[in-house]
Amino acid sequence: MREWIWVPLPVLHAIHDRQIARHGGAPGTRDVTLLEGAAARPVNRAVYEAGTVFEVAAAYGFGIAKAHAFVDGNKRTAFVATLTFLRLNGFALRPDPTDGVQMMEDLASGAR
Template identity: 50%
Template structure:
């Protein structure tokens, strides 16, 4: 795959802040290092597994954010929104049904879905951005 476009720490922080503003919850960063670690996760995967798909990278980012809990609140929402933004800047629109989004992110948090299953779900629910 051609080199992906990555999300900056400031963008993911802004995504989190907007999600808290829009949906409620406690704002604030719990640990910047955990956010940096989550953002580096897909980069490291690509470095060691160059055949990785954009959906696997998005799932890696999503898992990192959801599991690391870098924010005080809203980690699952931020994880999904950041994965959606990552796919968008790399040419895809992630558009699952809202209920499916919620169930999938709860499954991620409960360890009842694997990172690979999340990548496959993202691929099934994405279309190529024609713009």
């Protein structure tokens, strides 16, 4: 089994804070327990389903986007957390920002 490098909760908070500072929105965490659950989702995927790096990364995006743990900026945080996990584990992706927005909108709405 591969040893993954996870995105720690303080880093998820920092990602969120930076997204709010850069792009606007209400700051703050609505429910830390929801964020903890969202951060555990990729770990569960890796341990119990032996997911690929991309499946585990997608679990970050899905978990954070759907949890709505932050007051605002959940999809933005989910997107950057996904890219951060990939980067920490040796994959550098630079998706088109428009494609990234559409992907997260689709993910949050259940279209993907």
